[in-house]
Amino acid sequence: MTTVVNTPEKEYKLSELIEYYEVCNRAEGKSPKTISWYSANLKSLHNYVKSRQLPYSLDTIYTKLLREYVLYLMRRTRYSGHPYTPAKIELLSSATIHGHVRTLRAFFNWLVEEGLAQNNPAKDLKTPKVSRKVVSTLSxxxxxxxxxxxxxxxxxxxxxxxxxxxxxxxxxxxxxxxxxxxxxxxxxxxxxxxxxxxxxxxxxxxxxxxxxxxxxxxxxxxxxxxxxxxxxxxxxxxxxxxxxxxxxxxxxxxxxxxxxxxxxxxxxxxxxxxxxxxxxxxxxxxxxxxxxxxxxxxxxxxxxxxxxxxxxxxxxxxxxxxxxx
Missing domain, CATH: 1.10.443.10 (Intergrase catalytic core)
Known part of the structure; x- marks a missing residue:
């Protein structure tokens, strides 16, 4: 199943938009590490949408679905589904989930700015609070x-x-x-x-x-x-x-x-x-x-x-x- 975006001119697959977003980030001079980070986070969203077997239209990606995706991330363990690294017992950190939400906001905002989507379903998405632990420095x-x-x-x-x-x-x-x-x-x-x-x-x-x-x-x-x-x-x-x-x-x-x-x-x-x-x-x-x-x-x-x-x-x-x- 492939998720697509509906616009008056053309239907775009979500995977195509993720690739186009990566191209735009490269053209803007973002670092390879930042680009790789965005792409990995968006691929995670893409896999989640596919797993839900939703209709092809991106109209089905609304704020409620993205909130459910965040809840899914909160239950997910580290390295789950990673091709090389074995999964860990520990859950994803609040900082990692915070990064996923920031990626969603940036991506859907970019879609609206480019005229590829009419609204931003991530606009009202709340970021989870990041726990601040006191780091014990080297003695x-x-x-x-x-x-x-x-x-x-x-x-x-x-x-x-x-x-x-x-x-x-x-x-x-x-x-x-x-x-x-x-x-x-x-x-x-x-x-x-x-x-x-x-x-x-x-x-x-x-x-x-x-x-x-x-x-x-x-x-x-x-x-x-x-x-x-x-x-x-x-x-x-x-x-x-x-x-x-x-x-x-x-x-x-x-x-x-x-x-x-x-x-x-x-x-x-x-x-x-x-x-x-x-x-x-x-x-x-x-x-x-x-x-x-x-x-x-x-x-x-x-x-x-x-x-x-x-x-x-x-x-x-x-x-x-x-x-x-």
Missing amino acids: DEEIGAILNTFSTSPSHARNQTLFMILLDTGLRIGEIVNLKMDDVHTDEGYLKVMGKGKKERIVPIGNNAQRVLQRYLFRFRPKPNNPVTNNVFLSTSSQPLTENSMKLMFTRLRKRSGVYRLHAHLCRHTFATRFLINGGDVFSLQQILGHSTLEMVRHYVNLASSHIAIQHQKFSPLDRLNLKK
């Missing part, structure tokens, strides 16, 4: 345990450099693997980073991270197979490092260090929280992290406040006096 002991896993081999020297830069700058995985040689300015103490939305920014880098980066570049970075390759971080086969390679590196680090909650984004959380605890201001942090608004930075402020409260419990002057009534 000094955990950072030490991770650093102790590295040897002096070329691949370990590269991985140590990657870990230390992530921890010292708060870069995203995609930003560090795409870092180019021309972007490294260790003499001036900064990196030039291309972030989300193709927005370039300056990110400071500390002395220790500079030192390991210079050591990697001078002693361990292999000569690229392709002369035009300008990436800072290369694989053992002299190819540009990929995001999947980074994820595999962190999987191995978890096992070797015993820090089983470690993942690349935890380095970003740790950097942001410690930056604020050590006296950094939220506006500088916003620029360093590449956030367009202060909304996400406020989350790190809460993390820092929670950490300071815990530290106060440990070192409260009155509590340490063991005063009695």
Whole structure:
């Protein structure tokens, strides 16, 4: 069964509209990751509509149906129906469902703007509340345990450099693997980073991270197979490092260090929280992290406040006096 859209000129299959939406997103310069995310979410909707064996007309996709779809997502487990990854016991997170709803709003709004649909059934669709959990950042002991896993081999020297830069700058995985040689300015103490939305920014880098980066570049970075390759971080086969390679590196680090909650984004959380605890201001942090608004930075402020409260419990002057009534 194929779901279609009815317009005065032509009937369009839902799958055709999803493909056309992807083309328009590419033409607008959206990142491949964003485009892939939209397409995967819309394919999920398409599969749900097919499973309901509804009539071909998209007129049957109304707000009530989309709300039922959201309820379906709330009962769905992680990786359910994934071609490669086995399904998990855990349900989809509220943040994932929130992303699906945002996709529906954007897609149906685009259909109306393009004249491919007369109304937007997702316009009044409410997004579920996203639970905000306090992230426990890496402790000094955990950072030490991770650093102790590295040897002096070329691949370990590269991985140590990657870990230390992530921890010292708060870069995203995609930003560090795409870092180019021309972007490294260790003499001036900064990196030039291309972030989300193709927005370039300056990110400071500390002395220790500079030192390991210079050591990697001078002693361990292999000569690229392709002369035009300008990436800072290369694989053992002299190819540009990929995001999947980074994820595999962190999987191995978890096992070797015993820090089983470690993942690349935890380095970003740790950097942001410690930056604020050590006296950094939220506006500088916003620029360093590449956030367009202060909304996400406020989350790190809460993390820092929670950490300071815990530290106060440990070192409260009155509590340490063991005063009695």
